[in-house]
Amino acid sequence: MTKRLILAAAVLGLGLSTALGQADVVRERAMLMYEQGEAFYATLNSMARGRMAYDQAKVDAAMKVLLESAEKLQTLYPPNARGQSPEADYFANAKAFENKADFDARLAKMKAEIVANAPKAKSLDGLKEAVGAIGQTCSGCHELYRAKKG
Template sequence: MKRAVVVAGALVLGFSAVAAQDPIAARKALMKETGKQAGAGAAMLRGEAPFDLTKAKAIFVAFQDAASKAPALFPDTSKEGGETAALPKVWESKADFDAKFAKLGTDAKAGEASVTDLDSFKVAFSGATKNCGGCHELYRVKK
């Protein structure tokens, strides 16, 4: 247990250092991890992976983590440079952009608290991931 705390602390410090030096790289890493968690949840929904309550709750914890960290990873200094898929609208509508992350955090926290089985996971996961799609629709370059 003690080792897990040390490892988690090192990861947080490492993430903080990367975020301060290169917010574009930090947000890409955060979004990649969030996408990985979303993929794990989608696999459970499709029956490609068995439902696992512990993993389901961990997905919502990861979403909460992303929601709390992401707004700070879009400083004005990261509008340009690097390879970013963020549209200029992020900075033009920063209050709305940040509010979308706050809603993701709120929905993910509620999801973590409400999930007890696959059926409740389907409802909570679908609700939380709608936040992702809504933000990507407005604030991300379409690929």
């Protein structure tokens, strides 16, 4: 009897830690996507559209955030980590996990676009070009694989 209780407790503990791990992954990717949105829309896109003064230091910092988060995001969509973070307005829909190869390819393309376009953002005109290319890649993935909470 005691061995069964120990085994049951171990299985329950493993299941609980797996569930908590999944929640951590979902929360981490939601936070990274939020950081990307802030860097891209609030900083880079605002500058490119003239809503904010061009500031090379802010451009460089925002590009760094985009690159670092793109590298991490590729590891945060394991098959067992579906769901949404309570803090986030958007989340990865079921198609992101059902079409995992395409989804992963789009994440890799996003990273490649950031790497290719960050060096162009050394002037306002270069920033506009970079924002256009990176934004197009992000939008293409969002149209297919992002859902709004609620």
